[in-house]
Amino acid sequence: MARYPPDLDRWREAARIAAEARELGLRLTVPGARRRDVADAIEGAIRAAGAEPSFPANLSRNNEAAHYTPDPDDPVAFVAGDLVKVDVGAHLDGAIADTADTVEVGGTHRYENLVRAAREGLRAGIAQVRPGARVNDVSRAIAEAIRSRGLKPMENLTGHSIERYLLHGGMAIPNVPGFTDAVLEEGQVIAIEPFATNGVGRIENGAFGNIVRFRADPGAKDPALAAMFGRFRTLPFTARWARSDAERAALARSRRQLQTYPVFVEVGGGWVAQAEHTVLVGPAGAEVLSALP
Numbered sequence: 001m002a003r004y005p006p007d008l009d010r011w012r013e014a015a016r017i018a019a020e021a022r023e024l025g026l027r028l029t030v031p032g033a034r035r036r037d038v039a040d041a042i043e044g045a046i047r048a049a050g051a052e053p054s055f056p057a058n059l060s061r062n063n064e065a066a067h068y069t070p071d072p073d074d075p076v077a078f079v080a081g082d083l084v085k086v087d088v089g090a091h092l093d094g095a096i097a098d099t100a101d102t103v104e105v106g107g108t109h110r111y112e113n114l115v116r117a118a119r120e121g122l123r124a125g126i127a128q129v130r131p132g133a134r135v136n137d138v139s140r141a142i143a144e145a146i147r148s149r150g151l152k153p154m155e156n157l158t159g160h161s162i163e164r165y166l167l168h169g170g171m172a173i174p175n176v177p178g179f180t181d182a183v184l185e186e187g188q189v190i191a192i193e194p195f196a197t198n199g200v201g202r203i204e205n206g207a208f209g210n211i212v213r214f215r216a217d218p219g220a221k222d223p224a225l226a227a228m229f230g231r232f233r234t235l236p237f238t239a240r241w242a243r244s245d246a247e248r249a250a251l252a253r254s255r256r257q258l259q260t261y262p263v264f265v266e267v268g269g270g271w272v273a274q275a276e277h278t279v280l281v282g283p284a285g286a287e288v289l290s291a292l293p
Contacts, residue, residue, distance in 0.1 A: 002131075004187035005164070007095060008280075011189060015097035015278050015289035017049040018090035023292065025057065025086040026103045034077045035059050036070040039240070046090045054089030054096045054167055055236040056211055061085075065157060065195055065264040065272040067209040072240050080106030083114070085274040091235070094165035098191045099290035100276035114196050114273040117149040121175070121194030122275040125159075129279055129286035131186035138184075140177040142194045152201035154272070157264065159192045162278065165233050188281040189289075199270015205262035211236050212251070212258040224250035225257070236261065 005011055025042040042057040056069035061082050070076075078084065087100035102115045124145035128138045146153040159173030171182055175194050184190070213236045218225040224246040228237070242248040251258070266272050280287040 002186040002283075005095065005189065010092045010095040011097070011280070012289055014051055014090045014092045014095050015099070016292070017046055017051045018088050018097040018099050018278070019290045019292045020049070021045045021090060022086055022088040022099050022101060022290070025059075025088060026101055029059070029078055029084050029086060029103050029105055031080045031106045032077050034075070036072075036074045039070050042086075042088055046088075051090040051092050054091040054098065056238040056240070058087035058100075059084055060087070060263065062271050063199070063266045063269050064206070065154060065203050065266060065274065067211055067261045068263045069210050069238050070240065071210045071238075078105045081108045081110060083111050083271050083273060085272070087274065087276065089167065091165075096162050096164070096167055097278045097290055098162065098167060098193075098276060099278055100193060100274050102273040102275065111271060111273065113149055114151060114198060114271060117146045117151045117196035118194050118273040118275040120149070121145040121153065121196060122192060122277060125173075125192045125194065126277065126279060126286045126288060129184060129190075129192075129281055131184060131281055131283065133184045135171070135173055135180050135182040135184065136177045138192065139174045139179070142192075143176045146175075146194060146196045149196070151196045151198055154195035154197060154203060155201050157193075157195050157203055159190060159276070162189045162191055165235060167235060184281045186281055186283055190279050190281065191276055192279055193274060193276035195272055195274050197266050197270040197272045199266040199268035199272070202267045203264040204267050206265040207263055209261050209263040210238050211261035213237065215257060215259050218254070218257050222250055222254070225254055
């Protein structure tokens with residue numbers, strides 16, 4: 001039986017907002033632009049459109065695959081040749097969209113093959129989407145497209161199903177085959193997100209990426225924490241979003257209640273490109289929610 005969200009138009013609208021913010025981020029990621037300014041602009045555009053970010057704008061560079069967002073004092077600016085993954089999420093009352101693309105700063109064209117591999121992997125994976133399709137076939141298509149360019153898919157990063165207020169639902173969509181027997185169901189919302197690398201094809205945990213989430217409702221004992229939980233629930237957020245000194249202090253003293261996200265870095269030091277869309281499993285195939293006309 002189909003399992004469409006009852007407010008499907010809200011999911012479509014969240015995805016449109018996320019896609020426009022993604023494209024803004026790609027345009028702003030130029031030599032000399034500060035990471036902090038680009039992240040703030042992406043998140044500001046989402047809020048101006050009437051949604052909320054479903055996670056902090058990720059601006060991971062070079063051998064960083066994912067999970068870096070600037071801290072409040074980040075002074076770093078992009079330089080020509082940086083390979084930046086612009087990973088963006090938006091939600092409307094928990095209807096979540098997740099989308100990404102990669103930009104080579106300054107158009108130096110040294111890593112064009114990597115960027116194309118990730119995008120072609122995404123297209124190949126989406127082409128396999130339909131009710132009853134094996135997730136393994138989606139994974140195989142992604143891997144074959146990336147390997148056809150002489151590169152490697154990331155073995156231990158996956159796409160995922162998406163549920164209300166739950167960015168990573170219960171289903172994983174690997175970028176290589178052989179890891180799941182799951183099948184897609186009509187009405188599911190999923191994120192397909194290939195990562196291509198010229199390294200060994202695996203990630204490991206690096207430094208703290210300035211992203212956290214509540215493990216559970218902290219209760220009303222600490223008003224500042226309660227206020228933040230009311231805004232974010234269990235979605236990821238960052239200290240840049242604290243609205244007061246009281247909230248910043250509450251975060252600093254409440255680490256045990258928070259899950260922290262490390263930056264994912266390529267094991268062999270290889271550079272990484274990413275492409276991602278939020279997709280609805282429709283009756284005849286994929287409806288790519290985060291594609292723009």
